[in-house]
Amino acid sequence: MDEYSTGFCIRTAAARGGGTGSKCGRWNPTGEQVKVLTELFKSGLRTPTTDQIQKISAELSFYGKIESKNVFYWFQNHKARDRQKRRRISVDDLPTTPTPSKQFGSAEKNEAERVIETLQLFPVKSRLYADDWKENSYNHAMEMDHPTLDLRLSFV
Amino acid sequence: MDEYSTGFCIRTAAARGGGTGSKCGRWNPTGEQVKVLTELFKSGLRTPTTDQIQKISAELSFYGKIESKNVFYWFQNHKARDRQKRRRISVDDLPTTPTPSKQFGSAEKNEAERVIETLQLFPVKSRLYADDWKENSYNHAMEMDHPTLDLRLSFV
């Protein structure tokens, strides 16, 4: 599709760990920022609230350009990948009688006291209300009559 | 990295907007579908009723596979994210300007569902929802001398 011209913030600070001159286009965290974020994560913070996100973002803005959404995404991704990796490992199972004893200890990183690892091993509660929208649930007919919902396609 | 066998469907090239023939997994809207939905959203529609959802879904089904729930979720997500984004930005970026309080003027909490009667389909640009997550590149030249950012985190 179209390439959206991302912001051109030429930060030649090279504050990155490798010292490579990084260009902008997407947020590129500095070493300090990553360090702090990682620390927080290891402290047990996994899903910061909006307030926390803003606080963190504000603090980290000292090291360089950063926005709240960056912090938000960072935690989202970090948690997701951590979980993903763990998932992969726990399922393990090598093909040919490798250690059947699953080491589900998962006590390597547990430093947080609020890391609630609820076990969701199977897809429970797949509440599929795919087409329940038929004619139940809510009914706010008070909004307005939908305008001309004439979605006539022109290019066909 | 791509060894996870979670994929149950043929992983198509998935060119968003390219009208790929993905038929499994989660709904992948085509460019036209997104366009129409965005247009509706910009017209003021935020919480469509069941009828509207079905109508929209029916219309959009022309462009590709779609279900009512997709439309429902789409509006839900779009509205929620629009809000979330706005909130985050407004609180986040405060470089040095004290914000002349131009946000949220007066009556807005009520968020009246005003819908513009004139709904034109394909008149304007097709810039599909790129919004402004970016583009707020302000200067973070704060005046704080040395950072106190040990980030002991006062997250309360």
Next chain:
DNA sequence: GGAGTATGAATGAACG
């Protein structure tokens, strides 16, 4: 320079 990887960003789906 391209392949492979790490990771930021986006969004569909769903929970509480």
Next chain:
DNA sequence: CGTTCATTCATACTCC
């Protein structure tokens, strides 16, 4: 409705 999860796309970075 706000928040969270899972999957995927896009891009920066590393290595050969």
